[in-house]
Amino acid sequence: MKLQRSGFLAAGFALTATLALTACGSDNESSPNDAGASEAAGNCVAGSLTAQGSSAQKNAMDEWIKTYQAQCADAKVDYQGTASGAGIQAFIAGTADFAGSDSALKEEEQPQADAKCPGGAALNLPMVVGPISVVYNLEGVDGLQLDAPTLAKIFDSKITKWNDPAIAAQNTGAKLPDSAITAVHRSDESGTTDNFTKYLSKTAEADWTYGNAKAWKAKGGTGAAKSDGIATAVKGTPGAISYVELSYAENSDLSKAKIKNGAGEYTELTGESAGKGIEGAKIEGTGNDLKLSIDYAATTAGAYPIVLVTYEIVCSKGSAKAAPLKAFFSYTSSTGGQKALGDLGYAPLPESIRSKVETAVASIS
Structure with missing residues (x-):
């Protein structure tokens, strides 16, 4: 049996090309990274953020942070891939402005996280599809x-x-x-x-x-x-x-x-x-909490069944860092921010989910 690497690369190039054409909408060619930089520049807010958690999304975070900070000289984001459990505990302890997690907050973790958000609640925002x-x-x-x-x-x-x-x-x-x-x-x-x-x-x-x-x-x-x-x-x-x-x-x-x-x-x-594997995901959360339920049976033709969605755990209200959090996540949840991950082994969020994440981010205060 031979792994069809050429097929994999062709599919990857085709996906990248499709994303680039979508970003263009005209005869002027632009790359996903160009689109990401443009989105980042439009969401600059000065301030520093400290975060940790999921190592699955560390490569995505590194790419986003590099692009965001290149466009926003007064914005600083430090993300450490310490693992999901450690990230959630850091958020609950108040030593992280947001946490990356490969799973939404569990029932026993939610009230502890909510307590860090005066007048609000801790949101589960799906941000990275990491198969x-x-x-x-x-x-x-x-x-x-x-x-x-x-x-x-x-x-x-x-x-x-x-x-x-x-x-x-x-x-x-x-x-x-x-x-x-x-x-x-x-x-x-x-x-x-x-x-x-x-x-x-x-x-x-x-x-x-x-x-x-x-x-x-x-x-x-x-x-x-x-x-x-x-x-x-x-x-x-x-x-x-x-x-x-x-x-x-x-x-x-x-x-x-x-x-x-x-x-x-x-x-x-x-x-x-x-992407086909995540299309059947259902939103279990209420309001702007976007906890997902994934259909691992993946009956869609061509769907890969073992998919992981990593979340950002962030306060809907009450965080002293609300403005820089909102700015950074406005970039990561944008179409340009999502497309910037195409060459890193991630899949963009399906538009039906991405648009809801963007709306939830816009409500952060």
Whole structure:
């Protein structure tokens, strides 16, 4: 089996070209980065912001901050990828102006976060679509195909060899070795883990009995901290398999498995297939709180089923940094801000969601 890298690159170039043409609307050509810079320049407010949280969105934040600060000399944003759980705790403790999280605030966290917003509430604002890649290190095996039950058994140490019949049945013609699988999971509390295990719990109920959580609960395997730690561990461990955001998989040049979706297709992860995977998401929050419920069954043709939406946790009212927060997020939620992520392994928010995020940001005071 050969991974069709040329197809992936072509799809990526096509997506980038489409976004660029959309941004133009005329004969004058402009790039997504040009559009992002223009949006940033129109939203400048002096001030400094300190934030931390999701490492899944760290590459996106770095790109946004670079563009925003280049256009807004008196604006400073410091974002540290300390993991989702740490970011939420920092927000609750009052040491972060906003938090990045791969999951919306949980029921027990919401009132604690609300308490930091005098006269308002803590909003869950979806900002970054970061598809979760199933990455592996297996010499001579390209385009590995896996379904949810098989993934569940691998990460629960029930399938321990690469030539297991369950894997072989989905990869006819592949030369699978009789060697051990090293399943690598996040050792720190992570929204990526929460979303990955949520996918398993929704699509492989009979084989995954741990539900979903930021902390890893299944038996066996080996742990690595943060997204870059996962990428490093897989790259340096023959026979390893793990889960990490697409941007980290791409940056580390890791092999990515095709995952079977609810339409019965083994789908390659691209920006387009990830976008299709998020189109069916429903808003569970009320008002300007935009907590999403993702349909992991992903029955849409061509949809990649393991998608992650990272949120910004921010006060709707009452923050002493309301003006710079509103300005920065006005840029990140803009069409230009979203398009600026196209080359980094992220997918833009679907317009139906992006427009609601933009409206919510406009209400921050």
